Amino acid sequence: MNPAPAAARKERPSTISALASAAALLAACALPACSAAPSNEDPTTRTVEGHWEKNAGSKEAAAAMKVEVPSGATGVKGAVRVNPQEDYYLLSFITAQKTAEEIAHDLNPDEALSRTAKGGSSNKLFGHLGLPAPESLNEVRWAGVCPPCRKDPIRKSKQWIDIYVAPLPNQQARIYLMAF
Structure with a gap:
């Protein structure tokens, strides 16, 4: 039996999990900046951030x-x-x-x-x-x-x-x- 492939298999899920978590975090941070205002929002009362x-x-x-x-x-x-x-x-x-x-x-x-x-x-x-x-x-x-x-x-x-x-x-x- 070759121990290297088993070790690689154990590391792969954690690497994939870490990448997936990072991608989800980036998507969550970017979403509010690009999302549109609700269509029922009155533009005259909307506030501008900053x-x-x-x-x-x-x-x-x-x-x-x-x-x-x-x-x-x-x-x-x-x-x-x-x-x-x-x-x-x-x-x-x-x-x-x-x-x-x-x-x-x-x-x-x-x-x-x-x-x-x-x-x-x-x-x-x-x-x-x-x-x-x-x-x-x-x-x-x-x-x-x-x-x-x-x-x-x-x-x-x-x-x-x-x-x-x-x-x-x-x-x-x-x-x-x-x-x-």
Whole structure:
């Protein structure tokens, strides 16, 4: 009798068992990150996991979106939400209505700004900036753009940008931008 094959047979189940356990553990850890939200979930109340990046504000958000904040803009606010899958960049400011529309146009949205479409949900992220969710505003106009789909060489690292323009008195507007 050869003792080596018996020893190998004894080791094989424990090796297979260890590999199976490791594979099950990896699958269990990866599953929550890739699983979709339940279909009955209201996207306006969904929370985004992650944390707000300390010391990241309007400059960092504008740089990530490759958007220039106009020199006369007021009420400039921005933040970066770091998440496991993708980060969210928020930028908002008040400028002339015409300038806000030009910025929206320069982002090359799939369709023009519209009051009928309110876009996706900003997940109430703008509340972090002390602003209401733009889609909750009555007169807001929205457009969205997928920079890679539009072959935008400037913003190709962003998967989507929501653009909201909310009119204000005196030919002013607050523009809200959210990118991920």
